[in-house]
Amino acid sequence: MEEQLDADAEVVAGPDLPSARVPLSEERIVEAALSFIDGHGLAGLTMRRLGQRLGVEAMSLYRYVPGREAMLDLVVQSMIDQLQEDAEVLRRPENGWQDFVQRLAHGVRRVALMHPRAFPLVASRPPEAPWLRPPLRNLDWVETFLAGLHQEGFDDVTCAGAYRAFTSFLLGHLLLEVANHGADVGPLDVLEDDGDPSRDGLERYPTVLRLREPLSQDHAAVEFEESLEELLERMALMLSETSSG
Template sequence: MKSGHGEETNAVRGLELLWGLGERPNRGRRPAFTLEQIVRTAVGIADAQGLAAVSMRRIAERLGCTTMSLYRYVPGKAELLDLMTDAVMGEVPPADAAPGDWRTRLELSARADWGLYHRHPWILRLPAGRPALGPHGFAWYESVLRVLTATGLPPAALVHVFDTVDAYVRGAARDALDAAAVERHSGLTDEQWWAARAHFWDAVFVPARYPMVASLRAAGALHHPRDRGFEFGLRLVLDSIGTFVRNQANGRDETPKRYETPCPQCGNPIPRPASTGRPRTYCSDACRQRAYRARRPRPA
């Protein structure tokens, strides 16, 4: 069984590299390149050929050095990927530096992320839940959170809103980039692919069995540019967040009612007790008294 100490050591070293801490390599002759050049070279390879093409050997060939010399700077590929990710995150402008209200700034930030993913598609192949924890990524995160504080939402809801927008942009970008990759590798556009399958609509598809699909196809709604779909989805997400923010400001409780227990006397929801209180059977004392009187036997 592995102890995990090696991974912990590399994680510490990776954080030191990200934040410019620790000692720089000083053994032997001074090389003709820097850590920044190593990272930028790796980014260039990933942009052109994908993450699978990134290796110490390939980077060493580009820089004209030995593979082992690179390990004086970076302990391994995992740390290199963190450095690459944080380096390109520096391209995203701070969300709170833009003019406008919170929605305008959040929309600009989402578009900036969309552009970043299209310039560096390999970012979407890395796990979003385990960020690089670098200075550029944290500066971006901080700036978006500052924008969202203008909504007046409580801390937990504020983070959920951030996660919702981030997940939408990442998902939409991944779908668009996957479609572009399929088109590039197959040599067929979406229009050409569908044209080659016209037989499906002419001889296989039964409109009476799928009337909704048939009506949407007749209206030309089934096929549209993917960037237009991103615009529609982003507007829908931002509209939903705006409604949620207004409801919170107006004091409306958005907790789902399906988990509330109805009062057996009047049917209204029973208020949840404090964590240390006893569960309530009725919504009010009046309902409890009415239920008590209903259970009492009537005099003959």
């Protein structure tokens, strides 16, 4: 029991523990939850530990959030809201739809890399509407994306196709990228490299083993740019087909 208490103290302790004199609020609880996940991962987050981090009893948290699941929904919303504060992200196209889409994509990536351990929640949290897709499923940002494309000449069909292509590209790439930054993404989770190839069972795969070093190099930023360019070309083709039709 004493060892467990010591372990809990280690998890919740930190130099930035909030003052007990600061009033408790939903915003403060969500900020503390996101900070906890950033530092320790999602698995260890409990209402009791979050209460300890905030200097209150766990029951006090339920006055502001109904429970852990609702709190995680608020954490997702908090991450998506950071796009509002990103000066590089536009709410409507100003220099063409490609610039608009690129800025939004990079904005979402910045959020993912700022909170890699929390970002997988964007894929697992219930959406605001069943037809929306992560990671761009917040109604405000879906509206921004679709309205921006409409402004640039996309019709309803091509807007929907572009939305599906854009979200698939973002989610697939960014989940893989945050996995390399320590995020737990289930089947996508990565194993620690112990530095001894002979213990990996790779001796039966000489080509894989020979290419282990270049295959393990991090080219995420370049790959993101290349994939984004391919996506933009695909969206341009959709638009040209609509115009010609």
